Amino acid sequence: xxxxxxxxxxxxxxxxxxxxxxxxxxxxxxxxxxxxxxxxxxxxxxxxxxxxxxxxxxxxxxxxxxxxxxxxxxxxxxxxxxxxxxxxxxxxxxxxxxxxxxxxxxxxxxxxxxxxxxxxxxxxxxxxxxxxxxxxxxxxxxxxxxxxxxxxxxxxxxxxxxxxxxxxxxxxxxxxxxxxxxxxxxxxxxxxxxxxxxxxxxxxxxxxxxxxxxxxx
Numbered sequence: 783x784x785x786x787x788x789x790x791x792x793x794x795x796x797x798x799x800x801x802x803x804x805x806x807x808x809x810x811x812x813x814x815x816x817x818x819x820x821x822x823x824x825x826x827x828x829x830x831x832x833x834x835x836x837x838x839x840x841x842x843x844x845x846x847x848x849x850x851x852x853x854x855x856x857x858x859x860x861x862x863x864x865x866x867x868x869x870x871x872x873x874x875x876x877x878x879x880x881x882x883x884x885x886x887x888x889x890x891x892x893x894x895x896x897x898x899x900x901x902x903x904x905x906x907x908x909x910x911x912x913x914x915x916x917x918x919x920x921x922x923x924x925x926x927x928x929x930x931x932x933x934x935x936x937x938x939x940x941x942x943x944x945x946x947x948x949x950x951x952x953x954x955x956x957x958x959x960x961x962x963x964x965x966x967x968x969x970x971x972x973x974x975x976x977x978x979x980x981x982x983x984x985x986x987x988x989x990x991x992x993x994x995x996x997x998x999x
Contacts, residue, residue: 791871
């Protein structure tokens with residue numbers, strides 16, 4: 783089945799933080815100056831951060847009504863691709879920053895835009911967006927922290943197997959502790975390895991110079 787190119791969305795808690803009901807299509811909206819220092823925003827990949835700001839701009843145009851989000855128009859505006867936008871939107875839904883709307887206009891259990899939800903949420907499948915992959919979101923989160931996605935993916939597979947063999951629950955906290963314990967054994971990328979260069983003192987140049995390569999017979 784072909785996924786729809788237009789999705790009905792709403793920024794969670796928009797009405798709470800921008801309670802202007804007397805005017806639609808506002809040219810401005812409230813924006814926290816410590817936005818990029820929020821703990822959840824810091825965890826987002828850069829494309830997801832940009833998309834979230836874009837959606838807030840679109841929400842300001844719609845007021846309290848849901849957004850009719852077009853992947854194609856957004857791809858042109860953000861110089862991105864539909865596939866990248868679908869991935870970023872899936873992450874925003876997983877972090878409860880944006881909620882998808884059912885055709886009848888009901889929200890799917892919105893939680894705080896930049897606040898932690900205090901209630902258990904009854905989720906529904908997103909409309910036109912791939913369902914969020916908890917494993918992928920976890921790997922992306924720790925890849926950003928450790929700046930090495932390949933290593934994080936490798937350790938994730940090892941950690942899940944280790945916990946499964948012992949019948950233990952594999953949680954985000956457990957994986958974070960696993961990675962911290964494994965930092966000492968983390969391989970150093972070739973580009974970051976120090977290169978030892980043999981040098982000698984040249985009195986004429988008054989400097990240390992690299993030893994020329996030996997031409998063995």
